[in-house]
Amino acid sequence: MSRRQVTRWLGALAVLHALILCAGFFAPNDPEEQDRERPYLAPVKIHFVDSQGHFHLRPFVYPTRLQTGSFDQFEEDNSTPLPLRFVVAGPRYRLLGFIPCRRHLFGTDGARLYLLGSDAYGRDLFSRILYGGQISLLAGLLGATITLSLGAGIGAIAGYYGGWRDAVLMRTAELFVALPWLYLLFGLRAFLPLTVGPLEAFFLVVAVIGAVGWARPARLVRGVVLSAKERDFVRAARGFGASDRYLLFRHILPQTSSVLLTQAALLVPQFVLAEMTLSFLGLGVPEPVPSWGNLLASLQQYSVLISYWWMYLPALAVVPFFLGYLGLASALQEEGGTGKIEEAPGGSPL
Numbered sequence: 001m002s003r004r005q006v007t008r009w010l011g012a013l014a015v016l017h018a019l020i021l022c023a024g025f026f027a028p029n030d031p032e033e034q035d036r037e038r039p040y041l042a043p044v045k046i047h048f049v050d051s052q053g054h055f056h057l058r059p060f061v062y063p064t065r066l067q068t069g070s071f072d073q074f075e076e077d078n079s080t081p082l083p084l085r086f087v088v089a090g091p092r093y094r095l096l097g098f099i100p101c102r103r104h105l106f107g108t109d110g111a112r113l114y115l116l117g118s119d120a121y122g123r124d125l126f127s128r129i130l131y132g133g134q135i136s137l138l139a140g141l142l143g144a145t146i147t148l149s150l151g152a153g154i155g156a157i158a159g160y161y162g163g164w165r166d167a168v169l170m171r172t173a174e175l176f177v178a179l180p181w182l183y184l185l186f187g188l189r190a191f192l193p194l195t196v197g198p199l200e201a202f203f204l205v206v207a208v209i210g211a212v213g214w215a216r217p218a219r220l221v222r223g224v225v226l227s228a229k230e231r232d233f234v235r236a237a238r239g240f241g242a243s244d245r246y247l248l249f250r251h252i253l254p255q256t257s258s259v260l261l262t263q264a265a266l267l268v269p270q271f272v273l274a275e276m277t278l279s280f281l282g283l284g285v286p287e288p289v290p291s292w293g294n295l296l297a298s299l300q301q302y303s304v305l306i307s308y309w310w311m312y313l314p315a316l317a318v319v320p321f322f323l324g325y326l327g328l329a330s331a332l333q334e335e336g337g338t339g340k341i342e343e344a345p346g347g348s349p350l
Contacts (some may be wrong), residue, residue, distance in 0.1 A: 002335035009328035016321055020133035027127035028107040028115065032288045033091065035112060035122030038064065040143055041074055043117040051078040059084045063111050082108040106240060117310040120298060127319050132290035136237050136279075137321070139206050139291075140272035144264050146210025147271075148217055152260060155221025156248060170222070176215035184212055185274060190281045198289040205284050209274045217263045220258045228255040237282030258332065265329035269322045276318070292318055 019026060034313025044061045060083045062076035072107075090104040105111055116126040158169040188208045196204065228234060234251050242250075272292075278284035287294060295314040298304045304311055 002331055005331040006328065006335060007157035009324060009331055010049050013321075013324045013328065016324060017137065020130060020137055022095060023127075023130035023134055024095055024101065026104065026105050026125070027093075027130045028090060028104050029124035029127045030091040030093075031123065031127040031131040031290050033123065035118065038074070038114070038118055038119050038122040040072065040304075040311075041114050041118040041122070042308075043310055044114050046074070046084065047081070050081055056081075056083075061108060061113065072074070075233070084108060084113075104280055116313055117308070119295075119311070120304075121305075125295075125313065128295055129292070129314050130289040132292045132295050132314065133317065134322075135202065135285055135289065136272050136275050137268075137295065139202065139209065139275040140268045140270075142206045143209040143213075143271035144267040146206070147213040147267055148171045148260050148264055149212035150211070151217025151263070152221050152253070152256060154214065155218035156225050156253060158218065158246070159222035159225030160248060160252065166222075170219070173215035173218050176212070177219075181212050182274075182277070185209060186281075186283070188212070189278055198285055201285050205275055205278055209271045209278075213267060215270070217260065217267075220259050220263065224256045224259055227253055230333075244297045258335075260330055262332045265332060269318075269325045272318065272321070 001026055015274070019098045029199075041064060044064070046059045046061055047056075048059055048206050049055050050060075050304055060081040062078055062081055064074040065077050067073045067075045084106055085108065086106050088107040088109075090107050095101040112124065114124055116124075116129070119125055119128070154169050154173070158166040163183065185208060189205065192204050192208070229247075229252055234247060237247060237251060275291065275295070276293035279291045280296050282294075282297065284293050285291045292314050296311075298311055
């Protein structure tokens, strides 16, 4: 049953990541294109019945216009319905990052479609959420890859060779576990240059979040290695003259795969949240490049906080991803009993 659950969670995550990976196709507008005449436009309403009471098979929206005597309040123009069309031509983008394309899943003729409203610059919030997911999720995935690579390497060395190497590495790991990693993250990022471009800022964020979380995976890998190196087939291979490199890569490190997979499912949402926190505070990817963190940065303004409810929506976008990863981690633990700290020979906790 647990294997079936793992497959289901992987399928759900694959669909969610495909949605973000193909953001250009699903987003009706360019995420950086501004419309200064429509700041903080509320999400459009999709209609099937027009103002005269006639039913339409094709959904449609009404264009918006400023209310008479107002400078920031909009209303629907019921005189010209705009049918919602599918697979339409629109702003150019690169599908999967390198295929030039201009086909979008849906849109309207002659007007921008603000499915989830707009921000202070009149940019389409729905398109920015999709494109922002590419930045935040990629930061989480790359950060987890760096962390697990460091953790696997350090844990394998500490567990296999033991002695002074084990003592030094594990005392360092205990220090990293004891430190409040969020404040350490702030300190490291604030120490680095602030005035950098979006690409440089992205890799700085990935490097920082990837470097602070290696201690727990290292301790878990060490426990598995301590157990695996004492097994009969490893001793037999050593007796036949197998090298340390062969033993590690052929017999011991494969035993850590279940632990690393479970840790990956736990770390990715943590690192996505870390990137969002840094960007929210202005230490991550800067404007105009969208990320889930800087999309929420406008909520630091009290007027936005109380007046424009749709600016909260980027926070809700992360929920299905977090639930998917945590569900996958739970299913992996049920299948293999992973994620628990094992005991070293002699009964001492790792």
